[in-house]
Amino acid sequence: MPADPTRDDWRRLRAENRLARERLESARLTAATRHQERRGRLLESLSLDWVTPYADLLDRFRSASDPILAGPSSAWQRRQGRNYPIYQTEQELNLLRAPARLLVATSGYAQGLLSGLTSYVIGSGYTYRVAKKTRESEAPDELVREVQRVVDDFLRRNQWYGGEQPGMEEELFERSVEDGEFALVDTPNEDGTTDVRTAEPEQITAPPPGELEDDEDGLFGVITPKDDVQNVLAYWVQWGDSPHDGERVPADRLTHFRRNVRRSMKRGITDFCFDTLDALSLAATLRTNLGDGAAQQAAIVMVRQHATGSASDIEAFNDGQAEFTKRDPLTGTEQRYRKMRRGGHEDIPEGMQYVAGPGAQNAPAHLSILQGLLRSAGVKWNAPEWLASGDASNNNYSSSLTAESPFVRTVTRRQRGYREAFRRPVWAAAEHHVRTRGITAAGRAWTWEEVCREIDLLVEAPSPETRNRLTEAQQAQIDIPLGADSRQQYAQRQGRDFDQIEADNQAWEDKHGSPGGPLPLPGDPDADGLPGTTPPPKGDAEAVTESLIEGAGPHKFGCAMVMLDGPAAAALLALAARVADADLAGDGRESEPHVTVRYGLHTDDARGVAALLADAAPVQMRLGAVTLFPGDVGGKDYDVIKADVEGDDIQRLHAKLGALPHTDTHSDYKPHATIAYVKAGLGAKYAAEFGRIDQAATVGRVVYSSADGLRTTIPLRGVGMIESVEEETYQTLVGIGRWLTEDVSGGLVPRQVQITNRRTGKTYKRTVMVRPDEGGGGSARPATAPHTDGPPRDHVLAGLADVVKAADPAVAANPSLMARLADKALTAAAKAHIALTKLTPAMLKATSVMEGIFDTPDDMKSKFGYNPSSLGTHHDMADPVKSATGVSAHLAGQIAAHVLARGLVYVKQRLAGARHESDGGDVYDALGAVVHEAVAAVAAEFGLAAPPEAVDIAASLRSMADADRAESVSEDTFAAMAESGAWLAEEIDAEGRTVMEAGAGLVPKKVTVHKKSGGTFQRTVMVRVDAPPAAQPAATLKPGDQKDEPPKADAPGTATGGARAKADPTDWQTPDWQHAPTGKSQNRYVNRYTGKVAYAKSPPKGRTEGERRAAVDARAERLKEPARLTPGFEKSAEDAAGAVGLSVEAFPALMGGQPGTVARVTKGSQGGVAFVTLDHPDTTDWSRVVSAQPDGSVEVYNAIFFLRPNAQGDGFGTKAFAGQIAAAVEHGVARVRTTAGRGTLDGVPMNGYATWPRLGYDAPLTDGQRKRLPAGLKGAKTVLDLYESKEGRDWWRENGTTTSMTFDVSPGSKSLKVLNAYLASKGQPTIEYTPEQAAANKDRQAARVAAAKKKGEDELNRLRQANLDYAHDRGAIAAHRAGYDHNEIRRAAEANVARVYDPNGTMPPGEKLSFAYTLALNEAGVKRLDARLASDDGKAIGARYEVYAREAGIDPAAIHAEARRVGSMDSGILDSTDAAFVVRQVYMKALAKLENARAAT
Secondary structure (H helix, E strand, C coil): CCCCCCCCHHHHHHHHHHHHHHHHHHHHHHHHHHHHHCCCCCCCCCHHHHHHHCHHHHHHHHCCCCCCCCCCCCHHHHHHCEEEECEHHHHHHHHHHHHHHHHHHHHCCCCHHHHHHHHCCCCCCCEEEEEEEECCCCCCCCHHHHHHHHHHHHHHHHCCCCCCCCHHHHHHHHHHHHHEEEEEEECCCCCHHHHHHCCCCHHECCCCCCCCCCCCCCCHEEECCCCCCHHHHHHHCCCCCCCCHEEEEHHHHEEEEEEECCCCCCCCCCCCCHHHHHHHHHHHHHHHHHEEEEEEHHHHCCCEEEEECHHHHHHHHHHHHCCCECCCCCCCCCCEECCCCCCCCCCCCCCEEEEECCCCCCCCHHHHHHHHHHHHHHHHHCCCCCCCCCCCCCCCCHHHHCCCCHHHHHHHHHHHHHHHHHHHHHHHHHHHHHHHEEEEEEEEECCCHHHHHHHCCCCCCCCCCCCHHHHHHHHHHHHHHHCCCCHHHHHHHHHCCHHHHHHHHHHHHHCCCCCCCCCCCCCCCCCCCCCCCCCCCCCHHHHHHHHHEEECCCCEEEEEECCHCCCCCHHHHHHHHHHCHHHHHEEEEECCCCCEEEEEECCHHHHCCCCCCCCCEEEEEEEEEEEEEEEHHHHHCCEEEEEEECCHHHEEEEEEEHCCCCCEEEECCCCCEEEEEEEEHHHHHHHHHCEEEEEEEEEEEEECCCCCEEEEEEEECCCCCCCCEEHHHHHHHHCCCCCCCCCCCCCCCCEEEEECCCCCCCEEEEEECCCCCCCCCCCCCCCCCCCCCCCHHHHCCCHHHHHHHHHCCHCCCCCHHHHHHHHHHHHHHHHHHHHCCCCHHHHHHHHHCCCCCCHHHHHHHHHHHHHHHHCCCCCCCCHHHHHHHHCCCCHHHHHHHHHHHHHHHHHHHHHCCCCCCCCCCCCCCHHHHHHHHHHHHHHHEEEEEEECHHHHHHHHHHHHHCCCCCEEHHHHHHHHHHHCCEEEEEEEECCCCHHHHHHEEEEEEEEEEEEECCCCEEEEHHHHHHCCCCCCHHHHHHHCCCCCCCCCCCCCCCCHCCCCCCCCCCCCCCCCEEEEECCCCCCCCCCCCCCEEEEECCCCCCCCHHHHHHHHHHHHHHHCCCCCEEHHHHHHHHHHHHHHHCCCCCHHHHHCCCCCCCCEECCCCCCCCCEEECCCCCEEEEEEEEECCCCCEEEEEEEEEEEEEHHHCCCCCHHHHHHHHHHHHHHHHCCEEEEEEEEEECCCEECCHHHHHHCECCCECHHHHHHHCHHHHHCCCCCHHCCCCHHHHHHHHHCCCEEEEECCCCCCCCCHHHHHHHHHCCCCCCCCCCCHHHHHHHHHHHHHHHHHHHHHHHHHHHHHHHHHHHHHHHHHHHHHCCCCCCHHHHHHHHHHHHCCCCCCCCCCCCHHHHHHHHHHHHHHHHHHHHHHHHHHHHHHHHHHHHHHHCCCCCCCHHHHHHHHHHHCHHHHCCCCCCCCHHHHHHHHHHHHHEEEEEEEE
């Protein structure tokens, strides 16, 4: 056996090895030089051209002349992190980085650009603040301070902000720009500290053979699964001269930040390549050439120009002028010189003159090119030219750094990525410290999991924009008291140390006392008085906090969505109802129509979302085609039927929310509204059947659902972008001061407006200044003073108080709310005036359909199909109008109609007497456009639904006019009717009222008069409501003219003069459409079966007599059937019954149990809710909601109940309600609720507020109502208290409002007593609630509570078992990858569960089992390591390292113990299946560690 080598032997061998390497390197360099010489590429000077071989490939793709080379790439060229055609190998990456590094090292422009970017992206450095995640966090302040101390220690230890070298942030950023990426490796130390080291891009390289698992790929040094390039497992970092001298670094120990590539590309690309490289290189060359040329030209002082003479003559002349000669040392020739003396004069011969030297004549053009090159170099960052040149003389420096500039927006967006990249190593260092050394606060130790659950690390980037310190301070003064900002974050933005500020303030208070309360907010009544005397007003942020309601949760992330209501929601729900129950899957039908704006938000504090959306405008969208998400694509067993959502507003809102910390769960955003979930393969059928919805919607609120399930409603009150306007409109708005071109008064905000020249069709943009609360598109109030043009204030507000009082007396009695409504009315009138001024005398004279068109919401609905109060009327949807204005949608609609009517009167006053010319053309298209624009402007101000399109309104107006054609009379008849006073000429009095408005019972009538001489003319006359047409001889009319006709007799049963026929659902002889004229129109008809209203000259076509008789017979047969469930919905009813704790049979009875009733029952998506839709021959709309309450009680909400007009007055409603209450007693329902309305809904009067209390409904009186009670009623607290006296009933009928009321179904309740008294007065059976029934219902409630508790426990057990199964699965996978027997690992893990440290017994079982698996895997790994070290190969390797240890002066015996210790602590080594690799690694690391320890001592 050979002897062990001595120390001298080792020295000799090492010297020989070095010499051999040097010889090999010399030979390699010699061969490379010869190769270059042969190809003619020998470098003669330092130039960027030496790195351009790779440009050949790029030139092929820049040129379109070679379609084959520029064609599409293959799949393999983009797999495993390749980025074809940019790079496919590490060598090609090096060819991109090399010129970039050389450029940055040698070009001042590149250095200036990089330094400038660093100054704005990094600035003075990012701030790292540890804070509680929520205000409810249980973490003590001491824990926050301790973790902050750990973070600060890490930053100082690693010179994060600089020291001997520039700061780590600065270096990492510059590396990312120059190299296209940076790599930062964490090195955790045993003492709990962490060191970080940068790795060069070339050090991250492909691992050598044998270092990867079979299913892994290591291309470019980034180790990922072969089938998932975005799942990074580790990196191979080469520390020595070859990849074999490298290390596999887990992904959680290396921060790899890439630029200019997609997620699927493994390596980044430098910013200084391609066009940027060309631009900066050319700029440097141009600058050098300009300097050299200018220097040479400047050396020529002047040029003498000779008028005549040859070259020899001129040379002889110069020789004669010379005073001395010198010999040129290079050429040896004699040079003649003449000295020009200061202050001397020159005599020149005749014909000679002096001219200026050549100079740099084209210098301005060259400088312009240089500036263009520098601008193009900064395009990637939207950077201004001065960032590279340092010269801001030809740029608007301040505008480049405003919040809206492209450069600032780009920097802000990219700071977000750097913020997360910088946060990772800092937070990882904190984790290592806590896990290694632990952390103690509030008298106990905290685990890392507890720390993460309670606190977080907030990283704040410096602002790149120029800042107005005064404006920021004023904004903070508003935001901090409202909770929309914090003092800590404000101090960080100002670059100040908050802890130091707090300590200084405390020291001041200790010495001088408290400085007093906070300063008053801007706009406070006491803003000019003493500070702090009045608390800040209740603002949006506080209102948002108060609007928290319980939602469905928890979820992984927060979600922002817009809830649909009105026609859009109705359309979606109607389509969902058409899906058969048998086809449903998953969550079934969507019961809450909504559009998700952004999912994946990290915050649980809705105030941050509200602050971000403070300036967001209401969202306009359109429901488009019905499509689907097929289940087979996403691996689901169901299809999702959805309606695509169209519109830019929803996309902008999605992008805006992207400013919050979030995780993108989908690659691109496709807004949609879910309709239903159906079994896989059935979605295509319904998508084809439903087609396209094509329904517009405007949403004025966002609902934010946090991860824990809490929902917050956030109103959208901003103005958004001003829409396009015509040039004439723009000039008018600027001329009247509505838009300003500069901020002359302060407090205004800029808005972009796009202007169109109607003649040329060209568009351009301008920035105007408006108030922050202004709308757009000509709808902004004047920036100088509100409401200066348009209708006068008194004209608009005349009668407004009466309108409000009639609709809602409580609002009319609220002065502050009335002032707010008045201001909104004035603003809306100013907006509508812009549209109404487009009316012309010809348009108003051509038709009378504009009369009374805006008087009430019913007029707008009946005349052009617009119902302004349709929003907010659905029982389970919040009222967006009330959220925005403080009043109901119904009242807002009444005010909007008043504003429009007053605006129209004002315009007609101004047009009175104006001359007009009419070509007899169709004016209805123009009228439709004006009406649409005016109504849309007012609706937007009040948050109401958008009106129909202009073309639809025009069609409605044209139809009305067709039904109201003028009566044809002869000229003699017209004269006779006018002379007799039967017809009055139209006129407008001083108050702007037509005669129809001034005189009772008069309506306008159009008359076509046939002149005796031929031709016709038209007149509008005023006649009595019941005036018959004029009678005249038919002989006076021309052939084809309309004849005068006598009035027709009313049909049997017709209501004349507007009186309604007696209700009789069995009457089949009376036609459906009945003449019901009003003081405004003789052409009004009402359908006695459906309640619809139509305006026509003759009754619209209704059902035939046979159809009416068949319907009456069918009704009679239907009433013979008992109340029942809808066939086909039995399973749905069973699910709903189980959700609310009732029997299936209870549903028909709880709905009233009237014969002929069919109940369709569906389960709500949120659980514990059942929706019931009822059908009966005598009703048009009837629905109920049943819900289970947390205390085990059941509640019924009576949502909608409308009887057909021909069935009213027969006591149907009372019978149905009494039957419902009797069933509630039988089945243990605790209460019945409803919304008792006042006013009109869709033209139908509502008096539920006064009627339902007679049947036992009750509600508490508000504080305002109790204050207004007369002395005799002061003791009343509820509505039923008022109904105990006639005085109280009369007061409530006068002052009551739409109110949410409850019927208490409990033994002996006041509600039951009132209902029984009413039933007894009507001779109907009363309802008895026996003690036995009460006891049975109490048992039912207890059973529901027990069932709910058991259901919760079962769900908890299911989740626990699922977590245990998940832990077993992960343990088995880890065991398989490491080559262990997974059954043995499982047995060991189950045995280790008791060993897991859980002092409080609060650790979830699944998490505890995961720790147990970790222990089992580590123990198995240590056993396998011992076996490998004891094997023959292990001993041989160990013997070699004993030799190395002796050479290093280390005890050979220590190397074995250290190797085992190192290996047992490294899970990456323990899990490796390569035995030889493991042994070499542990000995190599052990030797390195011992050598370092020896060197340190």
